[in-house]
Amino acid sequence: MASSASSRLSLVSRHLNDSSPDSPAMSSQEPHAALLIPGPIEFEDAVLQAMSHYSESHVGAPFVSVFGEALSMLRKLFQTSNPASQPFVISGSGTLGWDQVAANLAEPGDEVLVLHTGYFADSFADCFDTYGVKATQLKAPIGDRPQPDQIEKALKEKKYKLITITHVDTSTGVLSDIKAVSELVHRVSPETLVVVDGVCSVGSEEIRFDDWGIDVVLTASQKGIGCPAGLSILMASGRAIETFKDRKTKPTSYFGSWKNWLPSTVMQNYEAKKPSYFATPSPQLVRALHTSLTHILASPLDQRFARQNEVSQRVKQTVKSLGLKQLAEKPENQANGMTAIYLPEGVAATQVLPSLLKKGVIFAGGLHKEIATKYIRFGHMGVSVMDPKRDDIDRALAALNESLSDAGYKA
């Protein structure tokens, strides 16, 4: 692997600026640097090809059938067989999932508890504030997560309508133990809904929606699911839907209102293969989603998560052997789909990122505002990890090593 990685490396950097169609690592796509940021990620050819479907009616039988199948496949991806669970696929990015939660499950004046493991909790809290919902953040030091006793104490202090957990915080690479937090919430504050921001985890981290008693997982198309950006994807439990139906006030959004998208109307009709309309969906994106879900579900999910873990371990071992530290120091805090890596003293992201690009690899800079310039982020999700014909990860590790040496760093 290692030797083929370095020869491939020079091959790819040579190919970067030409349009030779035979790039070995990139199949039928135009040669390009491997996009290894924590979303968007690399696409499979078949997913891109699904997008070039001729124009079709959003209420025509062929599209309605594809949409219906995609919704049913989402139940499998989230591991829910409870018929009361309700999937939603709405045009928008992952952020729209926050709006859906804040506008449909909380009412103005409600209290919610936001577990903070990085940047994305601040934004979710800000979203609640926009809808007049009072968010209390429980913060952990950078690279860590709130501890069970702190969460228990917070839940006993106040009655919270819901709690939010960022499954993987994309700014820090911190993984949360959503199973344990959900158990804790059910024990200490059983009425509180358990809401998971899974934008950077669905597809690369295990999620057992029913078994773990989760009420909402919200995600997007462009991260672990491996589709172009543009879809807000959400699974709600029967309990969440009942909470919505029991609202005393109207939903505080129009486009995002579940009243418009709910069971008796649009989403359930699609799943029953009946045409329905509220706000035009994107047939091309839904076809891309259908294709990627079909591929993801072609193998057992356990195998997928085991492979994600194996590759993640390899990345983390290499990072360690280069003498570098992760933001998430404790192994149990480390995500399987990305790694946030502190740069060595004296090496700047503005040196390393362009150098990586020259070697055919794109990483992301830091996002956590207190330390943004001190680290870089490596996304290892989806096809780059799962397709045995691709060597994106090995090339990235070799390129990281070389870029650091180029910057004068010695491990």
Ligand SMILES: *Cc1c(COP(=O)(O)O)cnc(C)c1O
């Ligand atoms: C990317 C991300 C979001 C926001 O998703 P967009 O598609 O950029 O709107 C929210 N939460 C987490 C954890 C993310 O990684």
